[in-house]
Amino acid sequence: MNDLTNAGTARDGTAATGGVLYRLVWKWHFLASLYVLPFMVMLGVTGGVYLYKPQIEAALYxxxxxxxxxxxxxxxxxxxxxxxxxxxxxxxxxxxxxxxxxxxxxxxxxxxxxxxxxxxxxxxxxxxxxxxxxxxMIMRQVQTFHGELLLGDIGTKFVELSAHWAVVMFVTGAILWWPRGRSKTIVTPHGSGRTWWRSTHLFTGMLATVLVVPILITGLPWTDVWGGALDRVQTATGQSSVSLKWGGAVPKSTPDADGPVGLDQAIATARSEGIAAPWLLRPARGEDGSVWVGSASTDRRDQSELVIDQYSGAVLARVDFADNPPVAKAVSWGISFHRGEAYGWLNLAQKTLAAALSVMLAVSGFVAWWMRRPAGSLGVPAAPEARLGWPMAALTLGLMVLFPLMGASLLLALALDWLLFKRLGWFQGQRSVPAE
Known part of the structure; x- marks a missing residue:
C-alpha cells in the first residue's frame, strides 16, 4: 500500500514521473485516505474493543x-x-x-x-x-460510537461513507503496491525516520488489504444506504431471513380455561426440542398471544426459534437457521465473521490483528506523509488531466451503482472541484509521484 507519504516535490527536484494511470491512482489513493484514515483509527479502536464485550462486561458488571x-x-x-x-x-x-x-x-x-x-x-x-x-452501558456506547459516532442517522452516513471510500483506498493502494520491475514484493519495516514509517505503512497495508477489506464488506449490511438497499433486494427476491420473533403471521395460542402453563414449561419445551442455550424468551402478550423462545448462541447454526402455545405448551411453529435462503445465510455468516464469532478463537484473533493493523496503517501513513509534505501544503500528488475512456467510465459507473453513497459524494466532490477548488488552487497537486 503506497502511503500518503510521497506527495509533494521530490527531494532531488526531479519532475513528476510515472504513467498517467499510475499518477491518477496515486492521487485518488491520497484523497481517499484524507477522509478515511481518521475513521480507520476510530473503527479499529472501537471495533477491537467491542470484540471483547463478554470479557469486559463480565468485569464491569x-x-x-x-x-x-x-x-x-x-x-x-x-x-x-x-x-x-x-x-x-x-x-x-x-x-x-x-x-x-x-x-x-x-x-x-x-x-x-x-x-x-x-x-x-x-x-x-x-x-x-x-x-x-x-x-x-459502556459497551453499548462503544458499539453506538463505532456505528454512528453518537450522531444518530447523520453519523452512520459518515461511517458508511468511510467504509465505501476505504474500499477505494485499499484498491488503489494495492495497485500502487504492486511491484513494477522490483524483485522484492514484500517490504518489511526497516530503516529509521521516514523510511521506517513508509516501509511500515507498506507492510501493514499489504496485510490489512487481506484482513480488513472482508471486514468492511461484511459490515455493509448494517449500514443505512447500502444495507437498506440490500434489504429491499432480499425482500423482492425472497432472500430475506426467516424469523418468528415479529410479524402478524406468528401463530396464536388457543385460550384454555385452565390458564397458561407457565414460562418454565416453554423453556422445558425448548430444551426437549434441542434449542441451544442460552435462551431468549418473550412472554405471550394478550390472551391469544404465544410465547417465543430463541437461542442466543453465537453459533449461527444453533440459532433456532420456537413459537409455543402459552396454554398447552405445544410447539406451534419452528424456524432453524437452515431454513433461511442462501443470501440470508451469507449475510448472517458475514455478520458473525464481522463480530469475530464465526470460527472461535481464530476468528477473534484475526479480527484483533485486523483492528491493530487498521490503526497502525492509518498512523504510519499519516506520520510518513507529514514528514514528507512540503511546508504549508497538503502535498497533493500531481495527476494529469486525462480523458475518461469507456472502460474506466464503466468501472466508475459500476462502483457508483454498487456504492451509491460513495457515488453521491464523488459527484459532490467533482462539482466542488470544478466550481471552487480549482479557482482556489486546492487539491491540485504537486509535480511529483511516490518514490519507488
Whole structure:
C-alpha cells in the first residue's frame, strides 16, 4: 500500500514521473485516505474493543451478572412476578436464561419513562440485583460510537461513507503496491525516520488489504444506504431471513380455561426440542398471544426459534437457521465473521490483528506523509488531466451503482472541484509521484 507519504516535490527536484494511470491512482489513493484514515483509527479502536464485550462486561458488571448458587432456583414466572412487583415496568420485552447455575436472569424491559433497560434478578432469591439503562452501558456506547459516532442517522452516513471510500483506498493502494520491475514484493519495516514509517505503512497495508477489506464488506449490511438497499433486494427476491420473533403471521395460542402453563414449561419445551442455550424468551402478550423462545448462541447454526402455545405448551411453529435462503445465510455468516464469532478463537484473533493493523496503517501513513509534505501544503500528488475512456467510465459507473453513497459524494466532490477548488488552487497537486 503506497502511503500518503510521497506527495509533494521530490527531494532531488526531479519532475513528476510515472504513467498517467499510475499518477491518477496515486492521487485518488491520497484523497481517499484524507477522509478515511481518521475513521480507520476510530473503527479499529472501537471495533477491537467491542470484540471483547463478554470479557469486559463480565468485569464491569460482575455484581449484576454473577450470583451464588444456593439450592433450587425459583420458577421463571416467580422471578418475573417479583421483578414486576418491585420495578413496575411499562413493558416486558425479553428474558435471557442460561444453564450456568451462577448466572443471574436478565430481564429486558421498558421502564415507566419508556427507557429500554436491563434488570438482573437473582434466580435463587428473586432479589433484583440492579437496573441498567441499555444505552448507558459502556459497551453499548462503544458499539453506538463505532456505528454512528453518537450522531444518530447523520453519523452512520459518515461511517458508511468511510467504509465505501476505504474500499477505494485499499484498491488503489494495492495497485500502487504492486511491484513494477522490483524483485522484492514484500517490504518489511526497516530503516529509521521516514523510511521506517513508509516501509511500515507498506507492510501493514499489504496485510490489512487481506484482513480488513472482508471486514468492511461484511459490515455493509448494517449500514443505512447500502444495507437498506440490500434489504429491499432480499425482500423482492425472497432472500430475506426467516424469523418468528415479529410479524402478524406468528401463530396464536388457543385460550384454555385452565390458564397458561407457565414460562418454565416453554423453556422445558425448548430444551426437549434441542434449542441451544442460552435462551431468549418473550412472554405471550394478550390472551391469544404465544410465547417465543430463541437461542442466543453465537453459533449461527444453533440459532433456532420456537413459537409455543402459552396454554398447552405445544410447539406451534419452528424456524432453524437452515431454513433461511442462501443470501440470508451469507449475510448472517458475514455478520458473525464481522463480530469475530464465526470460527472461535481464530476468528477473534484475526479480527484483533485486523483492528491493530487498521490503526497502525492509518498512523504510519499519516506520520510518513507529514514528514514528507512540503511546508504549508497538503502535498497533493500531481495527476494529469486525462480523458475518461469507456472502460474506466464503466468501472466508475459500476462502483457508483454498487456504492451509491460513495457515488453521491464523488459527484459532490467533482462539482466542488470544478466550481471552487480549482479557482482556489486546492487539491491540485504537486509535480511529483511516490518514490519507488
Amino acid at each position: 460482575h455484581d449484576l451478572l454473577v450470583v451464588e448458587a444456593t439450592g433450587q432456583p425459583l420458577s421463571i414466572d416467580a422471578q418475573l412476578a417479583g421483578f414486576e412487583a418491585m420495578v413496575a415496568p411499562k413493558r416486558l420485552r425479553e428474558v435471557q436464561i442460561g444453564e450456568d447455575p451462577t448466572a443471574s436472569t436478565r430481564v429486558e424491559f421498558d421502564d415507566a419513562a419508556g427507557t429500554r433497560s436491563y434488570g438482573y434478578v437473582n434466580p435463587y432469591t428473586g432479589e433484583v440485583l440492579g437496573l441498567q439503562a441499555r444505552d448507558d
